[in-house]
Amino acid sequence: MLEVENISAGYGKNNVINDISFTVKKGELYVLLGPNGSGKTTTFRAVSGVIPLSKGRVIIEGIDLNREPELAKRKLGYLPEGERVYPNISVYKNLLFFAKIYDVDRGKIDVVLKEFGLEKYKNSPAGYLSRGMRKKLALARALLHDPEVIIFDEPFSNLDMSTVLRLRDEIKKMIENDKIILFSTHILSELQYFEDVNCKVAFINEGRIILERELEELAGSVNNILVVFRVTDKTRAMEVLTNLGYDVSIEQSGVVVRVSNYHKEVPAILKILLTHDITVYEARPKESPVERFYRDFVDISPPNI
Template identity: 35%
Template sequence: MSIAVENITKLYGEQKALNSISFSVKKGEIVGFLGPNGAGKSTLMKILTTYIPATEGIAKVNDFDVITNKTDVQKSVGYLPEHNPLYLDMFVKEYLSFNANVYNIKKQRVSEVIEQTGLTPEAHKKIGQLSKGYRQRVGLANALLHEPDVLILDEPTTGLDPNQLVDIRRLIQSIGKDKTVFLSTHIMQEVEAICDRVIIINKGEIVADKALKDLRDGKEQTVIVEFDYRVEDEFLLKLPNAISVNNTHDFVYEITFGTSQDMRSHVFDFAHDNQLKILQLNQKNESLENLFRALTSE
């Protein structure tokens, strides 16, 4: 396993930031670690990168224990923290070369990560002159310098504009072809765009662990339909595979079906047979946002 977490608990005084959480990440997976602010995401990432110790439990990266094999873990991990620490008065290439010397890495590697992260046009600028999107690229380049097997990224797209978001997403997806990526965020769209799997944490506890494919290919679906006239629920429940009906307002109904088959044609036929006009007809499958709200709302 690239990452293995077993019964990790973290206390700050009497406050419990993490409460006996366990999960594992296979080699080559891109996993989104999703949760509201204060849920414990950054705390776990700091434990996995050896910045802070857990109060209880065991955590391993590439089979190295984060307590007893710190140096091996640090060699295995590329880390981009939430607040990307950069020397703004240094030039991009100068900053990366400085860190390469710390790692005792050949200077050729600096040129490779600059090209890999799309920094070539900005390589001779001072970091303080760069947009936030390019500063994030510098952070990613630095995390990749020592060719780690595992990338741990804490809120890598926070504060970026839409164009920068797309660029960083593509970059992370490209990196994820060769490495395990553990990505923390509170933005559902990031997980849906980048990840193979999502782990949701709330109040220090894991409340969901799902493959994105399973979430998209759910066995239930909800169809939203608006008629031009009120229809009794009992008639709509006679539709094939219908399991519940909710009249949300006026003549708008949410019909839940116990099948992944698209049932909108059946609703259309029902309206035609009963001389009803359809004003809107949409499919509302379970989404990551709906799951997140259901599991993290007060």
């Protein structure tokens, strides 16, 4: 179990996060959701022991991070945002460096290289890898010592779709194997891919957790939304979709369609429009899902995102 109790932390004399508390059990996913600058990264850096706490404590599998930092960190794997690797040394040496830190047998490196499809890059400088492969290397490094708690900071940002899909599957497998998983995101719609696992969502803003819910309670917040389709012929698009029973209106930016399930209906609508020779330049939610979350679940004005 991971227990975070009333922690505050920041940089210099200024706290960025204040009185953050949450608990995550084995086989559970905990998502920190919030706009950029809300305190997600600082929270994870504090929980991982990268920056010191000014208040509170973090207990990792019964071990106090403040009192026994080395022992506690052996239970934890932290994947910062981006591809944090050492670019000028080989893929193998990137892993070897951390194997020595965590006293991991060198034989485990070859196992991890194979598991993450990095074998053929073993002797290549990490900086030569694609962004997706560097992300894989960073993930392999974070998991090398088989930690019980794995923390991902914005894991899906700036990745191609195939890498995103693989990473989602990897996270689900870890949850199935009773790992404690945390990740942060500012994209509410990303959460629906984890509706089939035990998941809690905490919304953070201005350094404080303002709401925590089970994911199933929030699942509907990415549905029943207005989607703007920027098309070649707005009048024709409205006619086609209205005849099919959709709630449609026209505005300057395009046709606006109300959908009950974004990820299922938008592809279907795109196909319908294309079969009627209507070119679609863009399809996007009229209102940010994060803004809808604020409006529907948090009684404050949404931030500019």
